[in-house]
Amino acid sequence: MPKSYSPSLKFQVTMEVISEDKSAAQVARTYDVHPNTVRNWVKRFKENGSEVFAKNGEVKELEQRIRELEQLLGQKEREIAVLKNFIGSKN
Numbered sequence: 001m002p003k004s005y006s007p008s009l010k011f012q013v014t015m016e017v018i019s020e021d022k023s024a025a026q027v028a029r030t031y032d033v034h035p036n037t038v039r040n041w042v043k044r045f046k047e048n049g050s051e052v053f054a055k056n057g058e059v060k061e062l063e064q065r066i067r068e069l070e071q072l073l074g075q076k077e078r079e080i081a082v083l084k085n086f087i088g089s090k091n
Helices: 006-019 024-031 033-055 054-091
Strands: none
Touching: 006 024, 006 033, 024 033
8 A cells, every 4th residue: 555645745845846956856765755756746736736826716616517517427428328228229
């Protein structure tokens, strides 16, 4: 089972790599974390860091929209399955 790290540790390690001109390998040794794990945290931070500055409700609204679309997708998949079953029984 992979190790689990707290969000605050991930943030601290990521910030050290980004702001202190240290390599991921150097910081990884300091915190006893695999260098690839540190590189992944830095990559995810760079890709998703803008969420930190999102308006309070913006992320929640987008998450709600995703849930709605997932429900709609599930409904459409059920409809397709029913139609396939109906068409299959006619043959």
